[in-house]
Amino acid sequence: MRERSIGWGTLTTVILMLAVAGIFGLLFDAPLLFAGVCALALLFWHYRHMKQLSVYLWRDKRFAPPAGSGSWGVIYDGLYRLQQRNRRRRKDLARLLKRFRRGAEALPDGAVVIQKDRSIVWSNQLAQRLLGLRWPEDAGQRIDNLIRNPEFIEYINATDGPDLMVFPSPAEPMRMIEFRRMPYDKKQILLVVRDVTQWLRLEQMRRDFVANVSHELRTPLTVVQGYIEMLQDPQSMPPEMWQKAQSMMLEQTHRMDSLVSQLLTLSKIEANDRPDTSHEIDVPGLLSTIAEEAKTLAEERNLSIQLFVESGLMMKGDLMQMRSAFSNLIFNAVHYTPDGGHIKIHWQRCATGAEFAVRDDGDGIAAEHLARLTERFYRVDRARSRKTGGSGLGLAIVKHALSHHQSSLNIESELTFGSTFSFIIPTSLIYIK
Structure with missing residues (x-):
């Protein structure tokens, strides 16, 4: 739109109207009367446009201003241009705010902005999840009223305390979170919240x-x-x-x-996070070799080892890792089964692939130990482990080897009735030869 302004054109129009009124006034011998009527007409015209402008500014919801002529047309055109400029600025600001929010939500840490009086101004979704905040219900609430941990209250209200502290999550007490406090502007503080449970x-x-x-x-x-x-x-x-x-x-x-x-x-x-699982492993032959080695140790203790293997049932994977998994489970059964006991080794197809299982009739393991058996150096009976030469690393090796072959170790045990250690290799790694 071409720029317009109230200038000589408007003044010329007024002078022209007054001149015409003066001429008619001279013709009818009443110049003051015609000048007064012209002035009243101009005043009424301006009043009507002023009222129209007032209605538009305070009550009208339309974006475009009303139509006008003369000097008021220039004013309306200027208002329209100002509206367009403000609309563009609002759109730019909305896009900027949207990018900021997307960036804040993409942060790997939670973020909470609070006032000096500890009232919450804003938080991203990760902070809401870690701290148990509800948004926007908790906007304006004091954060020390929502998180009632005494250590946190002392930390957030301290002026010269440490900037970094670790507390249990108010949403999940078993999860540990790290708070980092830093100035945001003159009247606000930024709290950065990070889940450090795994790191700890x-x-x-x-x-x-x-x-x-x-x-x-x-x-x-x-x-x-x-x-x-x-x-x-x-x-x-x-x-x-x-x-x-x-x-x-x-x-x-x-x-x-x-x-x-x-x-x-x-x-x-x-x-080796990504082992080569394309190698063909002759599982029946490998289990037969390991079983023979185990029988050498079992003979002097009168242990019975039975091998039930489906012929031709092969798998693809890392030979070293799978040999470690098979041998650790079999030799564990030999070490921890009492003299005269029985051990059964199975390798056979199942609905989801192929199952390997080692069953013994030993002393069994109490239920409270089962979840921790795959931890490094964890042993149910340390004295017995030293006697048998156990290091507490065997099942940790099995756990990591199976995780590289899309499998996991399953442990079933009952005191005095023995134990079963098993896992399933998925169909994608199984083939028949």
Whole structure:
């Protein structure tokens, strides 16, 4: 629209109207009367447009202003241009606000903006989920009235306290969340909320891992060190003591070697996030080999091992990982089944693929231990584990190996009735040869 302004054109129109009124006034010998009538007409015309403008500004919901002529047409055109400019600005602001909200919702952390008086101004959906906030119902509420944790209240109201604290989530007490407080502007504070449950769990696992490895290595090293110190004076050791020392040092060396080997195996499985599962594995042949090795240990304890394998039932996967899974479950059954017990090994097709199961009639495991059996170094009976040479890493290896083959370990056990360890390899990794 071309720019228009109230200028000489409007003034010329007024002068022209007054001149015409003056001419008619002279003709009828009443110039003041015609000038007054002209002025009243102009005044009425302006009043009508002023009233029309007032109605448009205060009551009319139309976007476009009313039509007008002369100077009022210029004013209406200017109002229309101003409306268009404001509409474009509102649209730009709405797009900017929408982008900001999308960005805030895409953040990996929760965000809450609060006033200096602790009232909530805004929060994204992740913060609402972690803190149990309801939006927009909780807008304007004091955050310390909604989260009643005493530590949090002390933290949020402190002026010189730490900027970073960890508390249980008010929505899920078992979940730990980290609060980070930072200035947002002169009158507002930004709270960044992060779920650190997994990080704390991993940190605890790391500490437990270091402590357990240190403990497991300390015992055999202490035994070997003790006998080596005795060997410094060979004449003080009779032949029978020397034979016992050799036997004990060899046994403890094997124990350390087994622990290191299992740690290396677990490390390789964990590091290989995407193993090559395209290799063909002859499961019947592999199980037959492992069963023969297990029978060598079982003979001196009069254990019965029975193998029930469906011929030609193969799978695709990582040979090293699956061998570790099969052998750990079978040898665990051999180690923890009492003398004279029975062990049955099954590999057969099922509705969702192929099932492997190891069943024994041993002492069984109490229900409270089942959920933690696959944790590193977790053992139901530590004394018995040391006696059998167990390190507490076998089932952790099985768990990670199966997770790479779209499977998981299932444990069923009952005290005095034995245990069953099983897993199902999905149909996508099974083939018949």
